[in-house]
Amino acid sequence: MLLEDFSEPRLIQVIKNICPEGPGIIIGIGDDAAVLALEPGSRIVATSDMLVEGIHFDRNFISAYQLGWKSLAVNLSDVAAMGGTPRFALVSLGLTENTELHFVEDFYYGFKRIGEQFTTYLCGGDTVKSPSGIIVSVTVLGSIEAGKILTRSGARPGDLVAVTGVLGSSAAGLALFQKGILGRFSPEVEEELKKAHLEPLPRVREGQILLARDIATAANDISDGLAVEVREIAAASEVGAIIYGNKIPISKATVTVARFLGEDPLQWALGGGEDYELVFTFPPEKMGVLKELKIPVTIIGEIKEKEFGVFVDIDGKMCNLEGYGYDHFKKKNQ
Amino acid sequence: MLLEDFSEPRLIQVIKNICPEGPGIIIGIGDDAAVLALEPGSRIVATSDMLVEGIHFDRNFISAYQLGWKSLAVNLSDVAAMGGTPRFALVSLGLTENTELHFVEDFYYGFKRIGEQFTTYLCGGDTVKSPSGIIVSVTVLGSIEAGKILTRSGARPGDLVAVTGVLGSSAAGLALFQKGILGRFSPEVEEELKKAHLEPLPRVREGQILLARDIATAANDISDGLAVEVREIAAASEVGAIIYGNKIPISKATVTVARFLGEDPLQWALGGGEDYELVFTFPPEKMGVLKELKIPVTIIGEIKEKEFGVFVDIDGKMCNLEGYGYDHFKKKNQ
Numbered sequence: 054m055l056l057e058d059f060s061e062p063r064l065i066q067v068i069k070n071i072c073p074e075g076p077g078i079i080i081g082i083g084d085d086a087a088v089l090a091l092e093p094g095s096r097i098v099a100t101s102d103m104l105v106e107g108i109h110f111d112r113n114f115i116s117a118y119q120l121g122w123k124s125l126a127v128n129l130s131d132v133a134a135m136g137g138t139p140r141f142a143l144v145s146l147g148l149t150e151n152t153e154l155h156f157v158e159d160f161y162y163g164f165k166r167i168g169e170q171f172t173t174y175l176c177g178g179d180t181v182k183s184p185s186g187i188i189v190s191v192t193v194l195g196s197i198e199a200g201k202i203l204t205r206s207g208a209r210p211g212d213l214v215a216v217t218g219v220l221g222s223s224a225a226g227l228a229l230f231q232k233g234i235l236g237r238f239s240p241e242v243e244e245e246l247k248k249a250h251l252e253p254l255p256r257v258r259e260g261q262i263l264l265a266r267d268i269a270t271a272a273n274d275i276s277d278g279l280a281v282e283v284r285e286i287a288a289a290s291e292v293g294a295i296i297y298g299n300k301i302p303i304s305k306a307t308v309t310v311a312r313f314l315g316e317d318p319l320q321w322a323l324g325g326g327e328d329y330e331l332v333f334t335f336p337p338e339k340m341g342v343l344k345e346l347k348i349p350v351t352i353i354g355e356i357k358e359k360e361f362g363v364f365v366d367i368d369g370k371m372c373n374l375e376g377y378g379y380d381h382f383k384k385k386n387q
Numbered sequence: 388m389l390l391e392d393f394s395e396p397r398l399i400q401v402i403k404n405i406c407p408e409g410p411g412i413i414i415g416i417g418d419d420a421a422v423l424a425l426e427p428g429s430r431i432v433a434t435s436d437m438l439v440e441g442i443h444f445d446r447n448f449i450s451a452y453q454l455g456w457k458s459l460a461v462n463l464s465d466v467a468a469m470g471g472t473p474r475f476a477l478v479s480l481g482l483t484e485n486t487e488l489h490f491v492e493d494f495y496y497g498f499k500r501i502g503e504q505f506t507t508y509l510c511g512g513d514t515v516k517s518p519s520g521i522i523v524s525v526t527v528l529g530s531i532e533a534g535k536i537l538t539r540s541g542a543r544p545g546d547l548v549a550v551t552g553v554l555g556s557s558a559a560g561l562a563l564f565q566k567g568i569l570g571r572f573s574p575e576v577e578e579e580l581k582k583a584h585l586e587p588l589p590r591v592r593e594g595q596i597l598l599a600r601d602i603a604t605a606a607n608d609i610s611d612g613l614a615v616e617v618r619e620i621a622a623a624s625e626v627g628a629i630i631y632g633n634k635i636p637i638s639k640a641t642v643t644v645a646r647f648l649g650e651d652p653l654q655w656a657l658g659g660g661e662d663y664e665l666v667f668t669f670p671p672e673k674m675g676v677l678k679e680l681k682i683p684v685t686i687i688g689e690i691k692e693k694e695f696g697v698f699v700d701i702d703g704k705m706c707n708l709e710g711y712g713y714d715h716f717k718k719k720n721q
Contacts, residue, residue, distance in 0.1 A: 056491070057484040064491070064514060071495040075508025077474060087510035089475050091530045092429045101511060101526060103479035107518040140411060141423050145437035145524045150391040157390070157398070161405040174409025176421035177435060179524075180398060184441040190479045190513075190524035192435060196425045 080204060084289075085134040085274055086195075088202055096202070098137035098195040102127050106186035114230040117156045119251040120189065121163030127276065128193040129171050130255035130329040134274035135204065136264025137197040139171050139257060144178035147188030160189075171257050203264050205289035208271035208334040214294060214354035215343075216302065217256050217330045220279055221318050224325025225307040226250030228314060237313070242306040253329040259348050263333060268343055272333035278326040280374045283354075284363050286334065293361030296354035298323075298368070323365065323374075414538060418623075419468040419608055420529075422536055430536070432471035432529040436461050440520035448564040451490040453585040454523065455497030461610065462527040463505050464589035464663040468608035470537040470598025473505055473529040473591060478512040481522030494523075497586075505591050537598050539623035542605035542668040548628060548688035549677075550636065551590050551664045554613055555652050558659025559641040560584025562648060571647070576640040587663040593682050597667060602677055606667035612660040614708045617688075618697050620668065627695030630688035632657075632702070657699060657708075 056064070065083060074081040079096060080088040086100035104110055104124050115123070125142060132139045144164065148157065161175075168174060173193060226246035229235050235243060255274070263269040271290055273282040279301070287294050301322045311318035334356055335343065343350060363374045390398070399417060408415040413430060414422040420434035438444055438458050449457070459476060466473045478498065482491065495509070502508060507527065560580035563569050569577060589608070597603040605624055607616040613635065621628050635656045645652035656662075668690055669677065677684060697708045 054488040055484070056482055056486045056488060059488055061514075064488075067488070067492060068495055068509075068514075071492060072499050072502075072509040074510075075475075075502075075506075078508055078510050081508075081510050082512075087475070087477070089510055089528065091431060091474060091528075092426060095426045095429060097425060097431065097528070099475070099477060099511060099526075099528060101477040101479050101513050101524075103481055103513045103515045103522070103524060105481050105515055105517050105522070108516045140425060141409075141421070141433070143421070143433060143435040143526055145435050147437060147439050147522065148390055150389070152390045154388040154390060154393055154398075154401070158401060158405060161402055165406050168406075168409075172409075174412055174415075175402075175406040176408075176412050176415045176423055177433060178416075179435050179437045180395075180402075181437045181439055182442045183439050185519060188437070188439070188481065188522055188524075190435075190437060190522075192433075192477055192526040194423065194425075194431070194433060194528070 080202065084204055085131040086137065088135065088197060094199050096197045096199050098132050098135055098197050099192065100128050100131035101190065101192040104189040106188070115251055117159035118163035121160035122167045122252050124189045124191045125164050125167050125173065126253050126255050126329060128191050129173065129257055130274040130276065132193055132195045133255045133257040133260035134272050134331060135197065135202055136260045137195040138261065139173040139193050139195040141176045141194045142168065142173050143176060143192040145190040146180050147183030148180065149183050149185065149187070152187070201264060203260065203269055203272040205271050205273055205286045208286050208290035208292050208356045210292055210356050210358050212270055212334040212336055212356040213352050214283065214296060214332065214334050214356060215350050215352045216275070216279070216332045217259050218349055219302045219304040219307070220275065220328050220330060221303050221307045221321035221325055222246055222249035223253065223327040224321035225310045228310060232314060234313070238309060242309055245304065245306045246310060250327065253327070255329050256331045259331060262346055262348060266342055266346065268335050268339045269333040270335055272331055275328045275330045275332055276326060278324040279332060280323045280365070282332050284374050287363045291359050293357035293359050294354055294363050295357055296365040298365050300351065300353045302351040319367065414536065418538055419465040420471065422469065422531060428533050430531045430533050432466050432469055432531050433526065434462050434465035435524065435526040438523040440522070449585055451493035452497035455494035456501045456586050458523045458525045459498050459501050459507065460587045460589050460663060462525050463507065463591055464608040464610065466527055466529045467589045467591040467594035468537065468606050468665060469531065470594045471529040471531040472595065473507040473527050475510045475528045476502065476507050477510060477526040479524040480512070480514050481517030482514065483517050483519065483521070486521070535598060537594065537603055537606040539605050539607055539620045542620050542624035542626050542690045544626055544690050544692050546604055546668040546670055546690040547686050548617065548630060548666065548668050548690060549684050549686045550609070550613070550666045551593050552683055553636045553638040553641070554609065554662050554664060555637050555641045555655035555659050556580055556583035557587065557661040558655035559644045562644060566648060568647070572643060576643055579638065579640045580644060584661065587661070589663050590665045593665060596680055596682060600676055600680065602669050602673045603667040604669055606665055609662045609664045609666055610660060612658040613666060614657045614699070616666050618708050620666070621697045625693050627691035627693050628688055628697050629691055630699040632699050634685065634687045636685040653701065
């Protein structure tokens with residue numbers, strides 16, 4: 054059986070069957086990040102992501118600086134989804150023989166710049182030759198208080214579903230490059246969408262606050278599109294959910310570009326991915342606390358009983374969330 | 388400037404200049420593994436290695452099981468060199484669309500098998516598509532007591548230099564495959580050398596004992612060949628060293644294959660690499676304790692003053708160690 058015929062959740066199940074969780078693994082394969090116990094009372098959050106040229110990035114569109122930034126950002130985002138504090142990073146770089154030294158320098162400048170904003174410092178890694186194409190593999194280690202961790206599995210019927218920031222901007226930014234339509238919109242519009250795609254800002258502080266103030270019952274970062282992330286929370290929590298399409302926050306810039314291309318911005322928000330915002334669930338009685346926090350949050354839906362299923366309401370039409378988002382064999386944290 | 392014109396230590400220096408060490412990094416870029424402080428009194432050892440098809444392995448020679456084994460072994464070996472206890476592993480795998488599911492399963496079986504021997508459990512990672520060739524990136528996390536860590540920098544003039552096990556076997560095993568001479572030697576000879584190359588056993592327990600019994604002043608694992616590792620210890624410790632070529636332990640099997648090919652087995656031991664044994668320094672007064680431990684250890688040289696330089700004595704001829712081992716831009720733990 055070839056991997057191209059194989060769904061992503063099944064591949065993870067295969068790996069979990071072969072490598073069951075060992076002692077000290079509080080949360081292992083299958084959530085945004087692993088939570089590990091090395092000492093009693095102390096917990097480590099660890100997450101790892103790989104970016105491969107030609108699959109995850111195109112060097113015509115992303116600079117070395119942005120690649121360094123983004124490769125750390127996607128890992129910080131996984132730590133953010135658990136409410137952890139990122140601390141250290143390891144980078145393994147595969148470089149071709151004709152890679153410019155300047156490329157490597159710019160990569161680490163971008164990496165350092167976003168690391169400084171999130172207390173995350175390079176501590177090691179590996180640099181190797183690659184026969185074709187650049188390969189980046191980043192591991193981030195962080196800390197989290199024992200017993201107090203945001204996971205995917207705590208959502209309960211009656212909880213509300215909310216997201217940080219706006220969705221679909223990364224897909225809109227990618228479309229600017231892929232459709233060759235850069236320069237057709239205002240500099241503000243293009244800058245906003247390019248940044249969303251190339252230099253995302255993970256919601257580390259927001260995740261920490263949601264955890265510290267005991268607000269969220271479940272959370273995920275939006276790396277594979279809202280539809281996939283909501284389904285993951287529903288599956289892990291054994292609940293259903295309804296998302297209201299008209300409540301999903303989408304920026305004007307995203308709507309502008311979508312309209313120009315004859316695309317539906319809502320589809321980008323649901324299935325585009327790489328927004329690196331957080332989606333989380335919380336009980337309605339926490340609404341007051343949440344509003345005080347001045348986090349950019351929008352309520353977009355409700356958790357239902359499992360039997361209800363997982364749907365998005367688009368102009369009164371109930372659409373199953375199964376149909377959206379990535380399902381090639383690419384998976385965070387296995 | 389292209390990377391092919393660039394030496395490995397200079398590349399590491401470039402990275403260190405851009406990303407200086409942050410708070411909590413006890414030992415960062417430049418040793419076998421990083422040592423990190425998340426909590427006072429508790430230390431994490433972290434190391435990361437990347438293996439790329441066509442550069443580090445040839446699927447005609449190594450099975451998926453062995454690749455899983457070896458990719459964990461090389462990381463365990465870095466933890467061993469610091470005397471740490473490996474605990475958890477993250478694996479990022481890049482797989483082509485036509486990778487067989489069986490390949491992935493066998494990889495994780497090999498990974499699990501060696502992990503079980505060294506209390507190391509898979510806790511997460513990433514699985515992504517690769518456009519051409521298999522990519523493996525492994526991060527190992529371990530624990531170590533605060534203030535008690537084996538590094539490269541503690542060797543002092545008068546210390547003795549010792550290695551565990553035998554050297555050159557991995558190079559001999561590789562030669563069996565590359566020269567197409569499998570089947571010309573006894574099954575025992577071939578089995579020993581193939582295992583040394585494909586399923587190395589890292590010296591985790593030996594590193595822990597050397598640390599716990601307060602014997603070693605400096606240590607390195609032998610991934611890039613004895614010559615490189617001794618030079619690294621000498622540079623980090625600011626000392627010189629003399630290695631006696633006729634004392635370097637080499638197995639009969641290695642000598643047999645080298646003779647057949649008209650090669651010098653001593654060159655394999657000095658420059659072949661991938662033996663994953665330990666080289667360490669210790670004061671002569673610890674000799675008694677070391678002998679009691681029943682670790683397979685051979686004394687091969689002596690630490691000298693820095694002005695002496697770093698030499699190997701081959702049949703009375705003093706050869707500078709500069710000339711040996713890997714120096715393409717491949718580097719463990721930056």
